[in-house]
Amino acid sequence: MTDPILSVRRLTIDIPLAQGTMHAVRGIDFDLKRGETLCIVGESGSGKSLTSLAVMGLLSGKLRRSADRLEFAGIDLMRQKPRTMRSLRGDRMAMIFQEPMTSLNPAYTIGDQLAEAYLLHRRASRVEALARAVELLGKVGITAAESRLSQYPHQLSGGLRQRVMIAMALMCEPELIIADEPTTALDVTIQAQILRLLADLQREMNMAMILVTHDLGIVARIADKVAVMYAGEVVEQGTAREIFDNPRHPYTRGLLRCIPVPGKTKPGEHLGSIPGIVPSLVGVVEGCAFRGRCDVAAPSCADPIPEQKEGAEHAWRCIHGQAEEGAPA
Amino acid sequence: MARTIDTAAQQIRTASPAALLRRRIFGHYGLLFGIVVLATIVLIAAFAPLLTAHDPYTQDLLARMKPPFWMAGSDPDHLLGTDHLGRDYLARLLYGARISLAIGVIAALISGLIGTAMGVAAGYFGGRVDLVVTFLINVRLAMPVVLVALAVVAILDGSLQVVIMVLGLLLWDRFAVVMRSSVLQVRDLEYVNAAKAIGCSVPRVILSEIMPNVVNNLIVVATLEMAHAILLEAALSFLGLGVQPPTPSWGLMISEGKQMLLFEPWLIAIPGVALFVLVLAINLLGDGLRDVSAPENKG
Numbered sequence: 001m002t003d004p005i006l007s008v009r010r011l012t013i014d015i016p017l018a019q020g021t022m023h024a025v026r027g028i029d030f031d032l033k034r035g036e037t038l039c040i041v042g043e044s045g046s047g048k049s050l051t052s053l054a055v056m057g058l059l060s061g062k063l064r065r066s067a068d069r070l071e072f073a074g075i076d077l078m079r080q081k082p083r084t085m086r087s088l089r090g091d092r093m094a095m096i097f098q099e100p101m102t103s104l105n106p107a108y109t110i111g112d113q114l115a116e117a118y119l120l121h122r123r124a125s126r127v128e129a130l131a132r133a134v135e136l137l138g139k140v141g142i143t144a145a146e147s148r149l150s151q152y153p154h155q156l157s158g159g160l161r162q163r164v165m166i167a168m169a170l171m172c173e174p175e176l177i178i179a180d181e182p183t184t185a186l187d188v189t190i191q192a193q194i195l196r197l198l199a200d201l202q203r204e205m206n207m208a209m210i211l212v213t214h215d216l217g218i219v220a221r222i223a224d225k226v227a228v229m230y231a232g233e234v235v236e237q238g239t240a241r242e243i244f245d246n247p248r249h250p251y252t253r254g255l256l257r258c259i260p261v262p263g264k265t266k267p268g269e270h271l272g273s274i275p276g277i278v279p280s281l282v283g284v285v286e287g288c289a290f291r292g293r294c295d296v297a298a299p300s301c302a303d304p305i306p307e308q309k310e311g312a313e314h315a316w317r318c319i320h321g322q323a324e325e326g327a328p329a
Numbered sequence: 330m331a332r333t334i335d336t337a338a339q340q341i342r343t344a345s346p347a348a349l350l351r352r353r354i355f356g357h358y359g360l361l362f363g364i365v366v367l368a369t370i371v372l373i374a375a376f377a378p379l380l381t382a383h384d385p386y387t388q389d390l391l392a393r394m395k396p397p398f399w400m401a402g403s404d405p406d407h408l409l410g411t412d413h414l415g416r417d418y419l420a421r422l423l424y425g426a427r428i429s430l431a432i433g434v435i436a437a438l439i440s441g442l443i444g445t446a447m448g449v450a451a452g453y454f455g456g457r458v459d460l461v462v463t464f465l466i467n468v469r470l471a472m473p474v475v476l477v478a479l480a481v482v483a484i485l486d487g488s489l490q491v492v493i494m495v496l497g498l499l500l501w502d503r504f505a506v507v508m509r510s511s512v513l514q515v516r517d518l519e520y521v522n523a524a525k526a527i528g529c530s531v532p533r534v535i536l537s538e539i540m541p542n543v544v545n546n547l548i549v550v551a552t553l554e555m556a557h558a559i560l561l562e563a564a565l566s567f568l569g570l571g572v573q574p575p576t577p578s579w580g581l582m583i584s585e586g587k588q589m590l591l592f593e594p595w596l597i598a599i600p601g602v603a604l605f606v607l608v609l610a611i612n613l614l615g616d617g618l619r620d621v622s623a624p625e626n627k628g
Contacts, residue, residue: 056526058522058525058526061456085528086528086529086530087528088528089525089526089527089528090526090527090528090529091528094526094527095523095526097519097522097523097526098519099519102518102519102520103519103520103522103523104520104523105520105524105538105541105542106520106542107541107542108541116524116527116529117527117528120527120528120529121527121528165523168523168527171527
């Protein structure tokens with residue numbers, strides 16, 4: 001197989017707070033190849049968004065990022081100057097944000113905003129950039145693309161805006177696209193369209209995609225690989241099939257119990273839930289962060305947890321997890 | 330009813346941005362009034378020598394205190410009468426508009442540059458920069474403008490340039506405060522992050538992403554400060570600390586007329602009304618510009 005386009009080893013993000021250091025992301029590993037989709041799932045505050053911002057180099061000043069390795073297409077992102085990072089962002093790696101309502105600048109037309117990245121990174125004239133913008137608006141399924149160029153963001157609906165955001169991210173044909181909960185702010189009906197669109201475009205342009213989400217339904221449909229994050233750690237990762245068919249970490253199992261399955265979940269039946277709350281990550285965090293909410297927790301869960309592996313990709317951090325132990329999902 | 334709303338919405342949707350802007354400007358009577366009056370005053374100031382044959386500095390001690398045209402005993406040669414040195418009051422009023430406008434525009438420009446730079450830096454970078462700027466704003470607010478002006482004039486002697494510099498260097502506080510808070514509101518919005526995500530540099534993010542969204546606040550503050558500067562100049566000149574005689578300044582005219590307040594009230598009323606109209610026009614203009622340029626109204 002080809003080398004991964006993005007390779008992350010022991011990525012750590014610390015946030016200095018008045019009460020101490022918050023270890024928001026603790027030692028994340030993953031690899032991503034061209035054409036693959038990695039879904040990062042987990043509840044709010046588990047460090048999903050921070051991880052994606054860290055890859056883009058967009059963490060705000062106070063946050064400290066460290067990693068044994070953070071390589072994009074053979075470039076060590078940890079050692080690049082801001083200038084080099086700027087030339088990568090928008091050109092070879094792009095990001096789609098969560099909130100289409102605020103992701104577009106209200107002071108500029110759609111055309112201006114689409115053209116901006118292209119003008120910044122390519123030696124192109126405005127006419128060429130706008131032609132490219134029309135092409136991409138067509139690709140993301142916006143009708144009458146040319147007339148949209150002169151419109152302002154407030155004249156578009158949420159779904160349209162998110163399509164524009166996707167078009168904007170794709171202007172320079174990036175090799176890596178990071179979508180941070182791209183559908184959370186949209187109607188359910190639109191969500192499906194946007195996701196299908198993203199998946200199709202990703203396949204067509206052979207990009208690597210990181211999709212941050214907390215919707216497992218989405219994950220099941222478009223992920224190649226899944227990383228389940230809990231309290232700043234990847235507690236389990238593997239191919240989508242492995243995660244859904246053979247979840248090993250109690251947290252993953254808990255998450256899967258929370259989604260209704262058509263045909264299996266009967267009307268009126270309660271869906272699963274995971275009791276308790278995410279522990280504080282301020283100060284020293286030791287052992288399994290999930291042990292306080294875990295129904296198979298043991299005293300040894302407070303010790304450092306070894307990573308267990310099965311096959312080439314499936315890995316989880318739990319002292320349990322061999323197939324015979326613990327209740328099946 | 331529903332149909333009229335639909336067609337109105339249709340019109341708004343199909344109109345070009347320029348047409349919508351035009352419609353908003355012409356639908357805003359305050360703005361129109363402000364523009365017309367301010368434009369008139371600017372034209373008067375620019376073409377003062379063509380509008381009056383008199384020189385504002387020429388004294389005529391034989392024709393002192395001539396009343397204006399609506400009072401008995403007025404001289405048709407001096408429409409607004411003459412002052413205590415026999416200088417034509419209309420000429421002094423017209424030339425005085427130049428002083429007021431120059432002070433308003435230049436002082437607002439200088440303080441706008443200082444205050445915007447400080448406010449944007451504080452709002453965008455936060456942290457230490459913000460602490461320093463906030464401290465400077467507090468220091469500035471603790472200094473009474475009139476007292477500082479008094480001290481400066483005592484050292485440098487009052488003149489038009491000194492007044493402009495003093496006001497320009499003192500009136501930046503509101504710019505800084507307003508810019509700081511508006512930039513704070515905008516800088517964490519996702520489009521700013523999105524701009525960074527497509528590889529924009531910091532100056533570019535500030536100038537092309539943040540500034541267009543806060544510039545309407547800047548316009549309002551600029552007009553307010555312009556009016557503020559004009560009034561302060563008048564106040565300083567009235568106290569004898571600003572523009573020095575014989576320069577025709579409206580504040581100075583009021584000051585020179587105050588001895589006659591009870592006998593010849595028009596000496597004060599005329600420049601007073603002029604000041605009032607100018608400041609009102611500027612404020613209406615600023616208010617109207619804010620309404621018209623607010624990004625949420627962009628069509």
